Amino acid sequence: MPAVTVKGMTCNHCRMSVTKALESLPGVTGVNVDLLSGKASYDANPPLDPAVVKKAIEKIGFEVVG
Numbered sequence: 001m002p003a004v005t006v007k008g009m010t011c012n013h014c015r016m017s018v019t020k021a022l023e024s025l026p027g028v029t030g031v032n033v034d035l036l037s038g039k040a041s042y043d044a045n046p047p048l049d050p051a052v053v054k055k056a057i058e059k060i061g062f063e064v065v066g
């Protein structure tokens with residue numbers, strides 16, 4: 001599963017926001033976001049452009065750090 005590290009998530013609401021943002025992207029079949037580590041992993045077919053993933057997360061107010 002490809003993954004990014006998201007900075008700025010502080011509670012379960014943040015985690016759900018990031019999850020929903022990723023789930024809304026075309027072709028996404030699964031999303032898992034870990035609040036403590038900030039790791040957001042996803043599966044998509046066809047694979048997502050990492051720039052699109054970054055943009056979707058930044059659009060809702062979080063920072064992608066890796």
Ligand SMILES: [Cu+2]
Nearest residue numbers: 010011013014
């Ligand atoms: Cu929160």
